[in-house]
Amino acid sequence: MKTLFAGIALLWGCITIVSAQDFYLPVSSKSKTAIASLHRASELYSNIHFKEGKVELDKAMAEDPNFFMAHIYAVQYASKAEKPALIDKTLALDATNLNEAEKIMRGLIVKWHEDSTAKAAETMNALIAAYPETPQALEWASLHSFYTDKNLDGALDYSEKLAKMSPKYAPNYNILGYLYMEKKEMDKAKAAFEKYISLAPKEPNTYDSMAEFYLENKDYAKSAEYYDKAAAMGLPGAKERADKARAMIK
Known part of the structure; x- marks a missing residue:
């Protein structure tokens, strides 16, 4: 299933492939329960279990109402109608103790508050510069390039880099498959989808x-x-x- 980044679907982290510490961007929440729920939500969303993923995301925010990164996820998963209220709620959170990743992502939320059509490229470049060895930074950059900025070549570059960094991360091959199809590179698209199946049968x-x-x-x-x-x-x-x-x- 092709995913839509802002409002329909989205592929995020899969903790069965790499450890959360190695894959995910850092969070400032001190609640281990909330963080575990966020990671479960990521895994579920990445494999297109939307209803179950939202349940886990809601648990994360209920456990820690100030869990900034969970609110970032909620904004990005939201429908167009739901997004403005969630943006307002996210920007109302205390930003005093945010880590670098959260500060960078907050900057994107500020841009969307001012202009719902704002591009994400500058934010994603900053995220990768700050976390060059963190797979999730590349994944987010790929997804934003593909769905937010409509930059097919940029998305493909990030996804191919992610495949080299985390070759057993299954959901990335789904995105790669669709990117190659968009470029009419059907042999590469088929190989990507075959890899996706082999890693997550x-x-x-x-x-x-x-x-x-x-x-x-x-x-x-x-x-x-x-x-x-x-x-x-x-x-x-x-x-x-x-x-x-x-x-x-x-």
């Missing part, structure tokens, strides 16, 4: 994404086959997509 979204690859390439039988796999694993909407693909077989 129990996640239904891997098969849904491969189904979309085959749909894009007009192989409707294969598309239906992969949508069926995703549906069998419980992915919402996959059965309907499988039926539509079958209906297109000549």
